[in-house]
Amino acid sequence: MKTLNKALLTGFSLVAATALIGCGSEDAKKAQAPFVEINKDPFPSTYKALPSVPTMITNVNIYDGLGGLLENTSVLLENGKIKAIGNNIKAPADDANVIDGKGKWITPGIIDVHSHLGVYATPDTGSHADGNEMVKPVTAAVWAEHSILVQDPGFRRALAGGVTSMQILPGSGNLIGGRGVTVKNLPNRVIQDMKFPEAPYGLKMACGENPKRVYGKKGGPMTRMGNVAGYRQAWADAQNYQRSWDKYKADYDAGKDAKAPKRDLNLDTLAGVLRGDILVHMHCYRADDMGTMMDVMKEFNYQIASFQHAVEAYKIADKLAENNICSAMWADWWGFKMEAYDGIRENIPMVANAKACAIVHSDSDQGIQRLNQEAAKALSDGQRAGINFSKAEAWTWLTANPAKSLGIFEQTGSIEIGKNADVVMWSAEPFSTYSQAEMVFIDGGVAFDRNKSETWAVSDYELGQVAEGDHK
Amino acid sequence: MSKLTLTAIAALTTLAFNAQAEKIAIIGGTVHTMTAQGAIENATVLIEDGKISKVIPQEVSTDASYRVIDATGKVVTPGFIGAYTSLGLVEVPSWAGTNDSSVEKSQLHAALDATVAVNPDTTLRNISRIEGITSAATSIGYSDTIYKGRGAIITLGDDVDPVMKKRAFMSIDLSNSGADVSGGSRAALWLDIRNALNEAIYAQSITFTPQTEWHGTVSKANVQALIPVIKGEMPLLVKVHRASDIRRVIKLTENFKRLNVTLVGASEAWRVADEIAAAGMSVILNPESNLPYTFEQNGATLANAARLNDAGVNVAIGMSTHNIRLAPQHAGNAVANGLPWQAGLASLTTAPAKIYGIDNRVGSIKAGMQADVVIWSGDPLEVMHAPTNVIINGEEVPLESRQTKLRDRYLNIDNEKPQQYTRP
Numbered sequence: 001m002k003t004l005n006k007a008l009l010t011g012f013s014l015v016a017a018t019a020l021i022g023c024g025s026e027d028a029k030k031a032q033a034p035f036v037e038i039n040k041d042p043f044p045s046t047y048k049a050l051p052s053v054p055t056m057i058t059n060v061n062i063y064d065g066l067g068g069l070l071e072n073t074s075v076l077l078e079n080g081k082i083k084a085i086g087n088n089i090k091a092p093a094d095d096a097n098v099i100d101g102k103g104k105w106i107t108p109g110i111i112d113v114h115s116h117l118g119v120y121a122t123p124d125t126g127s128h129a130d131g132n133e134m135v136k137p138v139t140a141a142v143w144a145e146h147s148i149l150v151q152d153p154g155f156r157r158a159l160a161g162g163v164t165s166m167q168i169l170p171g172s173g174n175l176i177g178g179r180g181v182t183v184k185n186l187p188n189r190v191i192q193d194m195k196f197p198e199a200p201y202g203l204k205m206a207c208g209e210n211p212k213r214v215y216g217k218k219g220g221p222m223t224r225m226g227n228v229a230g231y232r233q234a235w236a237d238a239q240n241y242q243r244s245w246d247k248y249k250a251d252y253d254a255g256k257d258a259k260a261p262k263r264d265l266n267l268d269t270l271a272g273v274l275r276g277d278i279l280v281h282m283h284c285y286r287a288d289d290m291g292t293m294m295d296v297m298k299e300f301n302y303q304i305a306s307f308q309h310a311v312e313a314y315k316i317a318d319k320l321a322e323n324n325i326c327s328a329m330w331a332d333w334w335g336f337k338m339e340a341y342d343g344i345r346e347n348i349p350m351v352a353n354a355k356a357c358a359i360v361h362s363d364s365d366q367g368i369q370r371l372n373q374e375a376a377k378a379l380s381d382g383q384r385a386g387i388n389f390s391k392a393e394a395w396t397w398l399t400a401n402p403a404k405s406l407g408i409f410e411q412t413g414s415i416e417i418g419k420n421a422d423v424v425m426w427s428a429e430p431f432s433t434y435s436q437a438e439m440v441f442i443d444g445g446v447a448f449d450r451n452k453s454e455t456w457a458v459s460d461y462e463l464g465q466v467a468e469g470d471h472k
Numbered sequence: 473m474s475k476l477t478l479t480a481i482a483a484l485t486t487l488a489f490n491a492q493a494e495k496i497a498i499i500g501g502t503v504h505t506m507t508a509q510g511a512i513e514n515a516t517v518l519i520e521d522g523k524i525s526k527v528i529p530q531e532v533s534t535d536a537s538y539r540v541i542d543a544t545g546k547v548v549t550p551g552f553i554g555a556y557t558s559l560g561l562v563e564v565p566s567w568a569g570t571n572d573s574s575v576e577k578s579q580l581h582a583a584l585d586a587t588v589a590v591n592p593d594t595t596l597r598n599i600s601r602i603e604g605i606t607s608a609a610t611s612i613g614y615s616d617t618i619y620k621g622r623g624a625i626i627t628l629g630d631d632v633d634p635v636m637k638k639r640a641f642m643s644i645d646l647s648n649s650g651a652d653v654s655g656g657s658r659a660a661l662w663l664d665i666r667n668a669l670n671e672a673i674y675a676q677s678i679t680f681t682p683q684t685e686w687h688g689t690v691s692k693a694n695v696q697a698l699i700p701v702i703k704g705e706m707p708l709l710v711k712v713h714r715a716s717d718i719r720r721v722i723k724l725t726e727n728f729k730r731l732n733v734t735l736v737g738a739s740e741a742w743r744v745a746d747e748i749a750a751a752g753m754s755v756i757l758n759p760e761s762n763l764p765y766t767f768e769q770n771g772a773t774l775a776n777a778a779r780l781n782d783a784g785v786n787v788a789i790g791m792s793t794h795n796i797r798l799a800p801q802h803a804g805n806a807v808a809n810g811l812p813w814q815a816g817l818a819s820l821t822t823a824p825a826k827i828y829g830i831d832n833r834v835g836s837i838k839a840g841m842q843a844d845v846v847i848w849s850g851d852p853l854e855v856m857h858a859p860t861n862v863i864i865n866g867e868e869v870p871l872e873s874r875q876t877k878l879r880d881r882y883l884n885i886d887n888e889k890p891q892q893y894t895r896p
Binding site for chain 2: 122123124125153154157209213314315332333334335336337338340341342343344345346350365366369370373376377379380381384385386431432433434435436461462465466467470471472
């Protein structure tokens with residue numbers, strides 16, 4: 001949210017400046033009402049890291065998330081950051097926690113760019129189905145964070161799988177489903193406590209079958225061409241809205257008694273995309289759908305950050321690379337609907353091989369617990385087809401690439417000095433089925449230690465229920 | 473089609489089968505026999521006429537009539553059995569036409585017969601078998617009653633008729649979703665099932681004709697279908713999650729003593745593991761299901777399979793259709809959460825074979841068994857390993873599917889011509 005905050009600050013200083021001028025003697029300007037500025041961050045993050053002590057893990061093997069492998073190395077986590085990496089580092093204090101990492105592996109915490117935890121919380125009841133406002137095709141006004149049940153037990157299960165951050169998205173029934181939110185995987189009492197500080201917002205859009213199926217009998221769209229007409233009209237409306245605000249500002253700056261346009265929450269979000277503040281994450285399966293959406297993107301001059309699911313990305317990997325669009329993919333989901341029928345197991349490595357940005361995602365409260373294994377499958381399927389990435393390179397699909405697509409790579413997604421200490425220590429080489437996240441650090445605090453049941457978070461829902469606090 | 477043509481086709485099929493039924497010797501691998509012989513390093517497995525003819529605990533040289541497959545450094549297992557699938561009944565479940573795995577508004581409930589709906593040419597066959605699944609139990613996946621009817625056991629080999637065992641088991645749902653289609657309450661559900669089984673007891677002495685008078689509440693066709701179940705001749709698969717519901721199923725078997733019950737799903741089974749073991753029931757589960765999707769699954773845990781196995785319960789793993797090929801990964805995760813590795817392998821082989829009473833045909837490597845054998849690049853429960861050779865009914869199948877063809881087309885795309893001219 002860096003750019004967003006900057007814009008906000010500029011906005012405030014403008015207001016202040018005009019106010020000062022207003023206090024002066026010029027009558028024309030005195031007549032101006034206060035400048036109307038839209039607060040772009042009305043639900044600010046109140047995230048607070050867990051308490052932590054300096055922690056040094058020694059003799060450990062590291063996939064740094066950037067494609068590098070460091071063997072028998074030490075890493076120091078201090079004040080929530082990765083402080084040092086190397087063979088000759090020392091623990092800074094006597095009370096530092098020193099962990100012998102011999103035989104274990106360190107990676108950056110996994111980042112899932114596609115989760116519905118909290119918006120479709122377990123227990124999976126109608127009461128908890130808060131993920132998709134399927135009342136009209138364009139609901140850009142809704143924000144996933146206003147639906148999230150932070151007590152969803154799924155968050156803790158994902159943590160036990162080494163997931164330290166995730167983007168929670170609205171569902172895919174709508175052409176434009178609403179805003180997603182990026183969170184640290186540290187549930188607390190309210191969603192603001194989880195919001196990843198300074199992460200940009202994402203906008204969920206959806207291609208193809210789902211909007212057709214949902215709206216085909218409720219006034220449309222009922223076809224793919226209807227879908228595309230719907231996106232284009234929405235962007236055209238957003239451009240118009242932008243122009244009305246630009247005119248208001250220009251008129252105001254010119255000293256006129258300008259009247260602010262009526263706020264439209266749908267168009268606020270869409271205009272945020274056109275300004276570059278909000279990142280588009282677009283559910284598309286078919287290559288031809290993605291091809292069309294790349295043209296819509298050019299027509300309205302915005303950037304698609306990622307195609308989500310992207311089951312056919314392998315068919316157009318070169319075009320995705322040219323257009324700088326990430327593909328967030330499953331290793332092997334296929335066949336549950338026609339647009340998933342051409343899914344192949346080599347999708348992820350084929351996309352990466354074309355030098356396009358490849359991401360392993362889950363869209364599943366089960367899959368999110370084992371994303372390391374999803375990457376492992378994709379890697380080995382690729383290797384058998386002659387695409388030879390290393391394990392270290394494949395780890396970029398789980399951390400650096402998702403962080404980049406969410407706009408949080410400056411803070412997390414790799415083991416580099418100065419980054420957030422979002423780190424997983426694995427019991428064994430993490431591409432093995434048998435490897436488990438043994439310790440998970442978020443901002444240097446121990447969020448999960450498999451060997452210490454007192455570190456296992458228990459959601460409110462689970463208190464007083466069968467098997468409270470059990471191995472899950 | 474005339475009788476003549478049918479005979480002609482049958483003759484052709486036999487010829488084709490014989491031509492392909494070569495003699496195969498697998499040498500040098502570590503063979504997991506899943507018998508008392510255990511795992512044997514450097515064993516030789518001989519295959520002839522679609523069957524395993526010999527397992528020799530050392531490497532032997534064979535005469536030229538055998539094609540030799542060198543499995544040195546590799547792992548040899550029985551072909552894996554899809555424990556609970558709808559293979560052959562569905563291509564694309566959502567909104568795409570052909571879907572014989574879902575039944576609504578039918579008068580037939582218990583009598584539904586998956587056998588006659590199986591499509592041997594399903595694209596799922598090759599996609600599944602090239603990853604080591606060589607046979608499967610297949611069942612209706614959804615119906616609007618508690619009954620999913622009678623399922624079949626199928627082979628994923630090239631046989632024209634894939635059915636290895638027709639009407640092989642009966643599948644019913646006594647979980648929340650079963651209650652939902654029983655007026656919304658277990659109070660109705662359990663009366664329904666007890667009543668149906670009681671009527672089946674009465675019906676076993678009747679020879680049914682269209683004229684037979686029958687005043688039961690369960691229709692004639694349905695009650696007849698339940699007769700082999702109450703006799704214990706047809707395994708009864710019961711979907712159930714809650715510990716108290718599992719106890720109720722056990723109670724049911726005390727009243728209907730010959731029922732041969734296997735629990736399906738069974739998220740809270742570990743809580744009553746000893747009772748399940750004492751009742752001699754098997755369990756088919758997804759070991760990765762560890763969330764409270766409904767209140768009946770509050771006890772769900774990754775440790776379910778391990779805890780059941782510790783109590784002596786026969787545990788089978790593999791509940792999926794399009795991705796039944798992930799059953800080895802699921803078993804691997806059960807192992808990561810405490811299941812012994814051998815039990816993990818058994819959950820994909822001998823455990824399902826035992827449930828369906830087909831352990832004399834598949835699930836282990838010994839003389840006389842159907843030659844379903846898979847050679848793996850390494851530990852089959854490890855996600856990064858895969859089959860290098862798959863033999864079904866004595867024939868090595870090509871490691872090709874619609875998916876590998878799509879892959880090969882786009883790996884070798886010619887940018888000068890439209891891609892549809894690229895033949896993989």
